[in-house]
Amino acid sequence: MSEIKTFVPTPDSPPPLTSTGVLRWLRDNLFSSWFNSLLTLLALALLVRVVPPLVSWALVHAVWTGGPGVCDDASGACWAFIAAKARVMLIGTYPPELAWRPLAAGALLAGVVAATVSGRCKKRVLTGLWPVFFAAALWLVGGGAGLETVDQSRWGGLMLSLGLAAVGILVSVPLGILLALGRRSGMGGVSAVCIGFIELVRGVPLITILFMASVMMPLFLPPNFQINNLLRVQVGIILFSSAYIAEVVRGGLQAIPKGQIDAAKALGLSPWMVTVFVVLPQAVRHVLPALIGRCIALFKDTSLVIIVGLLDFLGMAKAASQDQLWLGHEVEGYVFCAAVYWVICFGMSRYGRSLEKRGPQTNR
Amino acid sequence: MQAFRLKEQLVPILTQTLVVGAILYVALLLFQNTQANLEARNIASGFGFLSVESGMPINDSLLAYAPADTYGRAFLVGIVNTLFVSALSIVLATALGVLVGVARVSANWLVARLAAVYVELFRNIPLLLTLFFCYSTLLAFLPAPRQSLSPLAGVFINNRGVFAPRPHWLDGMGWVVLALGLAAIGAVLLARRSKRLRDETGRGLPAGWISLGLIAGLPTLAYFLAGRPIDFDVPTLHGFNFKGGMVLRPEFTALLTGLVLYTAAFIGENVRSGIQSVDKGQLDAAKALGLRPGSIMRKVILPQTLRVCIPATTNDYTSLVKNSSLAVAIGYPDMVSIGGTIIGQNDQAIEVIGLWMAVYLTINLVLSLGMNWCNAKVRLVER
Amino acid sequence: MDMSQVVIDVKGLNKWYGEFHVLKNIDLEVHKGERIVICGPSGSGKSTLIRCMNRLERHQEGTITVDGTELTNNLKGIEKIRREVGMVFQNFNLFPHMTVLENLTLAPVWVRRMPRREAEATAMRYLERVRIAEQAGKYPGQLSGGQQQRVAIARALCMSPNILLFDEPTSALDPEMIKEVLDVMVSLAEEDMTMVCVTHEMGFARTVADRIIFMDHGEIVEQNSPEEFFSNPQYDRTKLFLSQILHH
Ligand SMILES: Nc1ncnc2c1ncn2[C@@H]1O[C@H](COP(=O)(O)OP(=O)(O)O)[C@@H](O)[C@H]1O
Ligand SMILES: [Mg+2]
Numbered sequence: 001m002s003e004i005k006t007f008v009p010t011p012d013s014p015p016p017l018t019s020t021g022v023l024r025w026l027r028d029n030l031f032s033s034w035f036n037s038l039l040t041l042l043a044l045a046l047l048v049r050v051v052p053p054l055v056s057w058a059l060v061h062a063v064w065t066g067g068p069g070v071c072d073d074a075s076g077a078c079w080a081f082i083a084a085k086a087r088v089m090l091i092g093t094y095p096p097e098l099a100w101r102p103l104a105a106g107a108l109l110a111g112v113v114a115a116t117v118s119g120r121c122k123k124r125v126l127t128g129l130w131p132v133f134f135a136a137a138l139w140l141v142g143g144g145a146g147l148e149t150v151d152q153s154r155w156g157g158l159m160l161s162l163g164l165a166a167v168g169i170l171v172s173v174p175l176g177i178l179l180a181l182g183r184r185s186g187m188g189g190v191s192a193v194c195i196g197f198i199e200l201v202r203g204v205p206l207i208t209i210l211f212m213a214s215v216m217m218p219l220f221l222p223p224n225f226q227i228n229n230l231l232r233v234q235v236g237i238i239l240f241s242s243a244y245i246a247e248v249v250r251g252g253l254q255a256i257p258k259g260q261i262d263a264a265k266a267l268g269l270s271p272w273m274v275t276v277f278v279v280l281p282q283a284v285r286h287v288l289p290a291l292i293g294r295c296i297a298l299f300k301d302t303s304l305v306i307i308v309g310l311l312d313f314l315g316m317a318k319a320a321s322q323d324q325l326w327l328g329h330e331v332e333g334y335v336f337c338a339a340v341y342w343v344i345c346f347g348m349s350r351y352g353r354s355l356e357k358r359g360p361q362t363n364r
Numbered sequence: 365m366q367a368f369r370l371k372e373q374l375v376p377i378l379t380q381t382l383v384v385g386a387i388l389y390v391a392l393l394l395f396q397n398t399q400a401n402l403e404a405r406n407i408a409s410g411f412g413f414l415s416v417e418s419g420m421p422i423n424d425s426l427l428a429y430a431p432a433d434t435y436g437r438a439f440l441v442g443i444v445n446t447l448f449v450s451a452l453s454i455v456l457a458t459a460l461g462v463l464v465g466v467a468r469v470s471a472n473w474l475v476a477r478l479a480a481v482y483v484e485l486f487r488n489i490p491l492l493l494t495l496f497f498c499y500s501t502l503l504a505f506l507p508a509p510r511q512s513l514s515p516l517a518g519v520f521i522n523n524r525g526v527f528a529p530r531p532h533w534l535d536g537m538g539w540v541v542l543a544l545g546l547a548a549i550g551a552v553l554l555a556r557r558s559k560r561l562r563d564e565t566g567r568g569l570p571a572g573w574i575s576l577g578l579i580a581g582l583p584t585l586a587y588f589l590a591g592r593p594i595d596f597d598v599p600t601l602h603g604f605n606f607k608g609g610m611v612l613r614p615e616f617t618a619l620l621t622g623l624v625l626y627t628a629a630f631i632g633e634n635v636r637s638g639i640q641s642v643d644k645g646q647l648d649a650a651k652a653l654g655l656r657p658g659s660i661m662r663k664v665i666l667p668q669t670l671r672v673c674i675p676a677t678t679n680d681y682t683s684l685v686k687n688s689s690l691a692v693a694i695g696y697p698d699m700v701s702i703g704g705t706i707i708g709q710n711d712q713a714i715e716v717i718g719l720w721m722a723v724y725l726t727i728n729l730v731l732s733l734g735m736n737w738c739n740a741k742v743r744l745v746e747r
Numbered sequence: 748m749d750m751s752q753v754v755i756d757v758k759g760l761n762k763w764y765g766e767f768h769v770l771k772n773i774d775l776e777v778h779k780g781e782r783i784v785i786c787g788p789s790g791s792g793k794s795t796l797i798r799c800m801n802r803l804e805r806h807q808e809g810t811i812t813v814d815g816t817e818l819t820n821n822l823k824g825i826e827k828i829r830r831e832v833g834m835v836f837q838n839f840n841l842f843p844h845m846t847v848l849e850n851l852t853l854a855p856v857w858v859r860r861m862p863r864r865e866a867e868a869t870a871m872r873y874l875e876r877v878r879i880a881e882q883a884g885k886y887p888g889q890l891s892g893g894q895q896q897r898v899a900i901a902r903a904l905c906m907s908p909n910i911l912l913f914d915e916p917t918s919a920l921d922p923e924m925i926k927e928v929l930d931v932m933v934s935l936a937e938e939d940m941t942m943v944c945v946t947h948e949m950g951f952a953r954t955v956a957d958r959i960i961f962m963d964h965g966e967i968v969e970q971n972s973p974e975e976f977f978s979n980p981q982y983d984r985t986k987l988f989l990s991q992i993l994h995h
Contacts, residue, residue, distance in 0.1 A: 007984035009964040010771050015763035016807055029473035036472045043474045182383075189380035193387060203725040205686035207700055208717055215713040219401045220394045300490040307693055314493055330500040338489045338497070345488035563863035566856070648803055649840035649899075653854035653906060654829035663853060667844045742844070 058335075068325035081329040082336045085320040089336070092156020092316055098148065102159045105137040109162070117351055134170060137163075152230045158313040158340065165299040168237045172298075173291070175238065176245025177284070181275065183246065184253055194246070201243035206304055209236045214308040233305050241298050248290045252283030292352035296345045303341075313337060398714070407711045414439065420705055422697045424613045435706055442702035443723055449616065449698065450685045450727075453623040457684065458677075460628035465635020479632065486629035492690055494626055499618035499694045506614070509605050518598045524605055526612040529596035536593035543586035544579070551575035615696035619688070627684045634676040638669035670742045678735035682728045689724075699723060752779040754910060754941055755800060760809035762795060769795050770806070771966040777910075780939040784952040787962035788988060793945040796962070797912045800943065801832045814909065830858060833903030837915040839895040841887035847874070847898050848883040851905045859906065866905070873901040877931050893924025900931055911935065913944040947992060953977065961985050 018024060030040040061076025064083070071078035082089075091102045112133045115121045121129070141159065143149035155163065182194035201209065213236030218226055227235075256279050264278040284291070306315035317333035320326070402409055414436035421431050425441045426448055467479035486494065503523050507513060512520040512527075520527040554571045562568035587593070599609030642665050650660040691698035703716040755777035762770040769792050777783055785793050798804045799811060802818045802825050811818045813828045842850050851870035855861040861869075874880040877897035887895055896916055903911060913932070917925045929951050936942060936955045946952065952959055953973050960970040961984075969981045980986045 004980075004986065005982050007963065007968050007982040010966055012768035012771075013761075015766060015768070018807070029471070032471060039470070039472050039475050043472075043478055046478075185376075187376045187380045189384045193383060200721070200725070203682075203728045204721045205689040205700070205724060207689045207692065208720045208724070211700075211704070211707075211713070211720075212717050215707060216717055219398050219714065221401075222397050223401065223404065296488070300488075303490040303492045304690070306492070307690075314490065314496070318496065328504075331497070331504065334493060334497045334500065338493055341490055341493065342485070342488045346484060349488065562856070566860035566862045566865075643838075643840070645836055645838050645840035646842065648798075649834075649836060649842070651803060652801055652829060652832075652834035653902070654826055654858040655854060656826070656858075659857050663857065664842055668842075671844075 071329070077332050077335070078326075078329050079332065081320075081326050081332050084326065085316075085323075085333070088157060088320055089313060089316045089333075090158045092160060092311055093154045094150060094156070094159070095154065098150060101140045101143075101147070101150075105140040106159070108133055108136060108140075130170075134166070137166075152228060155230070156311040157316045160305075160310065161299070161302045161313040164234060164237060164302040164305065164312070165295070167234060168241050168298050168302070169295050172238045172241035172245055175242035177249050177280065179242060179246035180249035180253060181280075183250060198243045198246050201240055202247070206237075206240050206301055207307055209240045210304060210308045212236065213239075229308070230310060233308055233310060237298070237302065237305075240301075241294065244294055244297070245291065248287050248294055249283060251290065252285075252287035253279065255286050256282050289352040289356040292348055292355070296348045296352075299348075300341065300345065313340070405711070409712070409714070411715055413706075413710055413712055413715070418706075418709075420702075420709070422702065424616060424697055438702050439699065439706070439719065442697060442699035445697055446685075446688055446691075446699040446723075447727070449619055449623070449691070449696070450688045453620055453627065453684055453688065454681055456620070456624045457627035457631055457680075460624060461631025461677075462635050464628055464632030465639065468632060468636040469639050483629045483632050486626050487633075491622060491626045491687055492693055495618060495622035495690055495694055498622045498625075499614065502614045502618050502621075509601060512601075512606075518596065518609075520599060520601075520606055522606075523614060524611075525614055526617070527599040527606045527609050528611075529598045530608070530610045532595040532597060534593040534595055536590035539590040540583050540586045540593065543582040547575075547578040547582040550578050550582075554578075613696070615691070615694050618694055619691050619696045619698075622690075623684055623687060626687070627680055630680045630683075631677055634673045634680065635669065637676075638672040639665065641672045642668045667742060670738075674735060674739045674742065678732060678739075681731055681735065685727050685731065686724060753777070754779050754814055755943070756810075756812040757796075757800075758810045758812075760796075760799065760806055760811060762799065762804065762806040762808075769965050770799070771964070773809070773967060775960070775967065777941065777943060779909075780941055781957050782936050782942045782955050783944065783958050783960060784956040785943065785945045785960045785962060786947055786949075786952070786988070786992075787968075791962045792965040793962055794914050795965075797834075797914055797943055797945055800912060801829050801834060803834075830906060831908055832910045832912060833906055833908035834912040835896070835899050835903055835914065835916045837918050839887070839892070839899045839919075841895055841899055841902070843887050846884055846886055847879075847890070850887070850898060851902050854902075855905050870901070870905055873904045874898075876904070876934075877901045891924060892920045893927045896920065896924075896928045897931055900928070900935075904935075910941045910943070913942065913946065915945050915947070917946065917948055949977075949993060961988065963988075 031037040057076050059076075061074060062079050063071045063074045063076065064079050066080045067084070070080050087096065087099065091099060094102060112129055115129060116126055139145060139147065141150065141155065141163070142152075179194045179198060182190045183198065185191055185194075210233060213232040214229060217232045217235070221227070260278055260282065261274055264274040269277065302312060303314045305312050306318065311319055314337055317337045318330070321328075321330040321333045415434050417432055418435045418438045419431050420438060422429055422438060422441055424445065426444050427437075427441050429437060429441050464479050464482060467475050468483065470476045470479070506521060506523040509520075509522045509524055512522040514520050518529040551571075551574075554569065554575055558568040558571040597608050599606040599611070646664055646668065647660065650664045655663070688698060689700040692701040692704055695701070700720060703720055707713045707716050753776045755775070757773055757775040760770055760773040760775075761768070773796060785796065787793055795804055799806050799818075800813060802811075806818075814831050816824045816828055818824065818828060841847075842853070845853065848867060848870055851873065852863065852866040855866040855869065856863055859866075871880060871883065874883055877900055879894055879897050879901070882890060882894060882898070887898065890898065900916075916932070917928050920928065925948070929948060932942070932944070932951065933955055944951075944956075956973050958970055959973055959976040961968045961976070961982075963984055968984055969976075971979075971981070976985075977989065980989060
């Protein structure tokens with residue numbers, strides 16, 4: 001029997017220079033084949049055609065400050081128009097001297113969002129924080145109890161968009177959960193009603209629902225009990241959104257393993273306790289990213305209220321561009337609007353994705 | 365035990381009775397209110413208005429239409445416009461979406477980044493805003509009719525639309541149509557023959573190229589042999605606008621562009637997740653068998669991609685159809701736009717909204733059935 | 748049997764994943780008709796090595812010559828090699844949207860340009876060989892793991908390869924299915940197929956292999972005939988590995 005040798009691994013050597021470095025990266029990622037090189041060149045050509053003119057319009061030749069008319073001979077963007085119209089775009093025709101109130105509500109919102117996104121706050125604290133914030137924001141904006149009341153007809157701009165979306169989410173999530181539970185309740189009558197509602201709403205455009213809320217609802221209600229257009233539109237948004245949320249929640253309910261329900265039943269929990277304590281929390285946690293997706297969609301959808309005569313953020317941007325003193329700056333208004341919408345929606349979708357990554361289990 | 369059983373059976377029955385009863389009661393209340401309200405406001409009810417002369421002009425119609433036609437006809441024009449813009453958008457958005465999805469997973473870093481920027485940009489901005497933007501930039505950058513761009517003889521582009529000659533069929537066009545039909549039949553036969561040849565000898569024919577030649581060549585040949593039987597009605601400038609020819613209005617173009625750009629971003633994401641859902645081992649196995657990249661894509665990757673793509677894309681298609689109703693905001697006469705005008709004229713909101721809902725539900729039902737059929741075709745058989 | 752002809756010739760092979768040196772100075776000759784078993788701890792680079800042999804992975808240094816063709820970026824060469832070299836994977840990698848028969852005929856029809864009837868006849872022959880002909884019309888999802896792996900072997904055989912590469916073909920299988928796959932592999936070995944198998948089935952290695960190669964940390968620690976390898980390992984690392992794998 002021969003001597004046993006000791007195996008000593010050869011030390012790693014660095015990869016050959018040709019396989020690392022910037023040049024290698026360029027080769028692998030941009031010029032790996034003639035077809036890829038062609039694509040790269042086309043993409044670069046596109047960028048060269050688009051980016052410099054864009055930068056020159058938006059930054060280099062832009063006019064940043066000044067009153068009406070400063071932009072008359074400018075070849076770039078007229079951000080002075082945005083500066084002049086920022087107030088109406090943000091808070092609509094809200095009394096200027098009371099503007100601090102919606103601004104304070106906005107600051108509160110920023111704080112609560114920061115607390116939620118940071119992930120440092122306990123879930124229980126957050127569940128308490130949000131309703132408190134809603135009450136405070138409503139009081140600040142609407143007035144009453146010591147503050148001068150501001151009529152709803154003067155709510156507008158981004159504030160209105162956020163408000164419609166926030167109240168829409170707040171109400172349609174529980175409603176959607178109820179609908180989803182009803183749909184899966186196994187009680188023929190109830191689930192038929194829920195299915196009918198969900199599928200009807202999901203089958204038609206939001207506009208038709210908004211028209212219904214705005215034009216048809218007054219016909220449904222008794223003459224001595226009429227509600228204003230804003231509230232009617234809000235109801236329409238809630239009904240619309242709850243049908244979609246019901247479908248999202250249903251997906252979560254279906255994903256709960258049957259073993260969970262069996263285990264809970266075996267512990268002697270009654271059916272509704274099983275639902276409330278075992279099934280729902282898991283289901284909602286499971287579909288949290290999808291729910292956030294619905295929130296984004298809802299926020300984007302609020303822009304449709306312009307069609308039934310409410311002036312939300314987009315509506316105000318459109319209205320502002322019709323000001324005789326500032327004609328011809330629609331594009332700037334829309335770009336500003338798009339930037340704000342984009343930041344909010346992209347932020348939400350990033351948050352949803354981070355929840356997905358963190359996984360449903362760790363998100364307590 | 366007995367009591368428990370009884371309770372278990374009784375509770376659902378009671379709940380159901382309560383829920384259904386409450387809903388019926390509310391419905392009855394609403395009905396009575398509505399009756400009273402309609403009477404008080406002197407609004408007619410029923411669908412009789414559909415056969416009344418509308419008197420409304422519609423500037424963009426695929427069907428022959430004049431203000432002397434009925435409301436029913438006007439509504440029909442709206443339905444056809446909705447269907448047309450939706451169908452065209454679906455086709456274009458799918459093409460662009462597949463392109464974007466493939467670009468998202470491209471080995472080319474720059475292309476993948478650009479595709480990602482596109483997707484994130486359009487997904488996070490409301491469609492309505494995109495539409496407004498398209499519409500106002502279109503109007504802002506296109507010249508007035510007198511300064512029309514004319515890239516081709518007879519084609520004029522200005523802020524009233526894209527005007528092009530309208531072809532008129534003359535005698536002898538029948539031959540061209542016949543030739544087209546023959547070429548189509550030829551192409552089908554050729555495809556069959558090619559498949560049979562491949563099954564028997566292993567080598568098919570370049571059927572695609574030959575068919576393309578047939579379908580393009582035969583009708584062209586017939587066109588010249590029959591003495592060029594097409595006459596063109598060329599648009600001409602009259603005062604401040606063009607008359608005659610065919611026209612693509614900026615409202616339509618903006619709606620189409622907005623819908624396509626917006627929906628393609630979503631379809632692109634479906635395609636991306638579909639491609640990424642295909643196990644990497646599939647690619648290894650296909651390569652190890654010696655398949656070429658093209659065959660791998662067509663025979664192995666794409667069929668498996670569809671399985672993931674189709675359900676999500678079905679949703680995007682139905683959303684697109686519903687979103688086409690935003691036409692009303694930029695003045696393209698789709699069904700909602702025309703219906704809105706009708707409501708403005710005769711206050712019969714209930715009937716019009718009911719019609720809207722019925723039409724959208726039908727379109728979406730048909731679309732979903734079609735897509736479900738496709739989905740069943742690509743579903744995997746599991747144990 | 749002409750054992751002198753070298754069909755796979757690996758010389759001075761080095762490969763990196765980014766900065767990570769995954770294969771170091773590999774030299775390996777595989778002769779025609781030879782059965783080689785590669786073993787070694789997980790992460791030692793076994794899969795990477797055999798995936799280099801049909802260029803599923805690119806290498807940075809050294810040469811790999813298969814059947815007289817050197818593996819470079821030349822696409823024609825790669826296509827030729829892949830036609831001659833069959834591969835069987837740990838996770839079967841059958842195409843789930845095709846029936847068993849379609850899985851088997853795909854490459855013969857589209858790569859070898861074989862008439863479909865002929866391809867189907869060949870496919871049925873190989874399905875009989877792996878004793879699974881009655882499943883021809885089913886989809887992979889309807890088969891057990893062992894059946895799927897046998898289909899995968901038949902799929903590789905349908906291209907009439909000169910060389911077969913196996914990457915842990917039994918590792919994803921339940922114990923009672925391992926034997927049915929090993930039986931097929933043994934019968935292939937009896938027909939003088941050139942085989943390179945990454946496997947931890949030491950019984951198979953003992954009875955079938957002409958040579959066993961032991962790898963660790965991306966290099967070949969030692970290679971030997973089965974008798975020598977099992978009874979007289981040269982290195983402490985090999986001994987440790989054998990003791991871990993055999994006393995289980
Ligand atoms: N695509 C890859 N990118 C980066 N590292 C990889 C990749 N594939 C494998 N590796 C690493 O290379 C080493 C060898 O992998 P592998 O050849 O699969 O080992 P084995 O098959 O022997 O278990 C492992 O450490 C693994 O983590
Ligand atoms: Mg391995």
